[in-house]
Amino acid sequence: MNVLIMYGTTEGQTRKIATWTATHIRERGHHVVLLDSAALASDLKLEGFHAFIVAASIHHKHYQDTITNFVFAHRELLNARPSAFISVSLSAVLEDERPEAQKYVDRFVSVTGWQPRTTLLLGGALRFTEYDYFQEQVVKFIVMKRSGTAISERDHEFTDWDVLADFVNRFLDSAG
Ligand SMILES: Cc1cc2nc3c(=O)[nH]c(=O)nc-3n(C[C@H](O)[C@H](O)[C@H](O)COP(=O)(O)O)c2cc1C
DSSP states (O other): OEEEEEEEOSSSHHHHHHHHHHHHHHHTTOEEEEEEGGGOOTTOOOTTOSEEEEEEEOBTTBOOHHHHHHHHHTHHHHHHSOEEEEEEESGGGSGGGHHHHHHHHHHHHHHHOOOOSEEEEEEOEEOGGGOOHHHHHIIIIIIIHHSSSOOOSSOEEOOOHHHHHHHHHHHHHHHO
């Protein structure tokens, strides 16, 4: 199977997730093309792919514009082939914020018109040592304060790689 993984990232965690996913799928014997939505060639040809995985992260409740534009432009093809969406956020790992994480996906589906066959709400990472002042304020006072769960202000990766592996395996089984 020929699989396209398209990802959007701002601080790099979704690139790590997409790269891990590409390696995992290749190990299962499939051909994978991994593309960053921020660096797309204008003559991108999608017809040759049998399945699509889109991964994007949330900032200020929104995915990267480059991902929204890509999905909107190709929604008919994405709807016609097996496709999966990996939504990366902090809300995904906070129990009382899971409905918020689901809202990001619901709004994305309604704005773009893409109906992924399967969706994963996946935890991202917090990298306080790499944030500038404004990023740090947003994470501390908007994202973390909204939730009742206490999170330490140390760098931390929340991504559950076993959950991701399960999700990708189920998707490949259903697509193949
Ligand atoms: C400035 C900023 C704003 C964020 N806003 C949200 C948000 O509104 N909701 C949420 O669940 N997570 C939010 N996050 C958490 C990110 O989704 C998380 O850090 C993710 O791992 C980022 O992925 P990336 O490194 O691929 O860009 C925010 C993070 C930052 C730095």
